[in-house]
Amino acid sequence: MEKRESKGKTQALNKQVQELGKKMIEFYQSHRKLTIIGGGILAVLLIAAIVLPILGKNDDEVAMQTAQVTIGDLTKTIDVVGTVKAVPSSILSFGTEGIVSDYDLQVADQVLEGDVLIMLKDSSISSSILQAESSLLDAQHELDKLINANSLLYEAALTLEDAEYAYRSKLDSWEYWNFNNTPQNAVDEAVESYIAKENTLTRAKDVYNTLSRQVENSDDPELAAAHKEMQAAQFERDKALRHVNYLLGHTFDHAVETDYIEYKQADAALQEALLTYEKYFDNSDEIAAAQANVQALQNTIDSAKIIAPFDGTVTNIMVDPGQLISSGTAAVQVDALDNLMIHVLVSEVDIEDVEVGQEAIVTLDALPNRQYSGIVVKVSQAGSDESGVVEFSVSVNVIDPAPAIKPGFTAVASITIDQVENALLVPSSALQSREGRNVVMKVDDQVNITPIQVEVGVSAESYTEILSDNLAEGDTIMVFSTTSDSQFFFPGPGGGFGLGGLGGERPKN
Incomplete structure (x- = not known):
């Protein structure tokens, strides 16, 4: 009815x-x-x-x-297809040639960062790797000394103290001759000028004396020019000496000049000691260089090993014990299966609706009738043109992924772009x-x-x-x-x- x-x-x-x-x-x-x-x-x-x-x-x-x-309640979604990938994921390769040694590693084994997974036989690797193992001990010892030992710093501090004492003593001896109390920098500049012109005069004399022994005619033009240059240098030297005497109020004689030279030597020794002390007081550059040396030797040694770069799961082994391999041969794949990502492409029409933090429902062809939660973690800001269609890369992180989900699975991510509750x-x-x-x-x-x-x-x-x-x-x-x-x-x-x-x-x- x-x-x-x-x-x-x-x-x-x-x-x-x-x-x-x-x-x-x-x-x-x-x-x-x-x-x-x-x-x-x-x-x-x-x-x-x-x-x-x-x-x-x-x-x-x-x-x-x-x-x-x-x-x-109403939920609006964008459905996009992508592939499951582990992040991080790495295919590890040998860095040298040799024969694979026996190993116990199995697919699905859990490994930790730094674990040695597979090695090459020592008898099959190059001598440079064996030499690096020996050199590594010495390099590590030197690094430890720089980091932990202070003996070099203490030695530099004692040397600096001695240099400072010697400098003050020689400075006092030099300043004693400054009867006019002329500013010390002015006196030092005048003395340096005098010493430079004294050296010029010495060279001019050497030239003239050499020519006078070579020519017989005293009227030789070249000899006459050398004599004139020597006289000019003599004039400039005497002028500079008179200026030093004037500033000191005392003749710049042998005793005074000796005190000045010893003062300058003490100053140079002090500067050298100061640089050495500062070097050991802040030896970060030396430590960095020593660390680089240790790392270079370690890298050479590790080229004959497969080492886990992060905590993860062994998902593939590509070599067998006894196999002769060359440098660059892929050996093991390690994936972080607790951090699975779905990389999808979203069209330019829909990308404005997609934001980081939006929730998603993930379904997989290989695991029908099951749903997993996800969240958008990355949205690219630049699109790519594929066959006339502009698309943007979007990454969806699978929350608490089940062990059954494997990298490479085809997945559909339904990204929630809008949602209302209790609506008409x-x-x-x-x-x-x-x-x-x-x-x-x-x-x-x-x-x-x-x-x-x-x-x-x-x-x-x-x-x-x-x-x-x-x-x-x-x-x-x-x-x-x-x-x-x-x-x-x-x-x-x-x-x-x-x-x-x-x-x-x-x-x-």
Whole structure:
């Protein structure tokens, strides 16, 4: 009895819709140039936009249903396909040639950073590696001395103290001759100038004396020029000496010059001692150099070993005991299976909706009927153009991955880009769009159809959120689905324009 009543209502609704459609065609043909004004005509046109496709079709081709406006939660997602990868992941290779030694390593073994997984036989590796093992002991000893021992610093401190004492003593002896109390820097500059000109005079004398022994004629032009240059140098030297005597108030004789030279020697020794002390006081450069030497030797030794670079799981072994390998041969793959990532590509149309921190549901072809949680951890800011399609790289981290998930699995990540709770919802196929307006067809208890303009919020494939208050929970609305690829058609002046297919997933009542 209940089925007969439902069928009767559907037949009545179909009949009413077809009659309205026929009247609409007649109305349109007689008012082709009519400007649409007012809500009444708009309501008729909106109804016609939906019911016209029904004309000329039997009940098998067009299914017209009703649905209830409901309250519920709605989630909008972007589904993207990618491949599971462990991060970090590394394929480890030998850095030298040799023969693989026996090992106990097995696939699925858990390893720690620094663990030696496989080695080459000592008898098969080069002598340079064996020499590095010997040199490493000495290099490590020198490094330990620089880091821990202070004997060199203490020795440098004693040398510096002695140098400072000697400098002060020689400075006092030199300053004793400064009877005029001339500023010390002025005296030092004058003495340095005198010593430089004294050296110039010495060289000029050497040139003249050498020429005088070589030529017999005292009127030789070259000899005369050398003599003139010697006299000029003598004049400049005497002038500089008189200036030093003037500044000191005392003759710059042999005793004075000796004290000055010893003072300058003490100053040079002090500067050298100071540099040595500072070197050992802050020996970070020496320590860094020693550490680099130790590391270089260790790298040479490690080239004959496979060492785990991080904590992880052995996922593949590519060499066998006794196998002769060359440098660069891949031996072991290690993956951090507790940190699995899905790298996907998102189109430029959707990338603005994707953000770091968004939740995702992960499904895998290899593990059907199971879902895993994920979270977006990276969104690239630069797209790549592949065959005319611009896509952006997005990384989704799998939260608490199950042991059954393996790197290389194909995965689908459903990224949640919007979500509402306790919202007013209608089937998305109940919505019609006309000139930017969203409309649903409300059906009352007498099977009367009323177009209702609505404001929509979050829209997913099956359901759409209604923000306006002209619909309420429990209202009945029309939902259309077709079994063909026909387009809904609304005629307009000079031709027609399509409203688009209304097919899609049916809502579950």
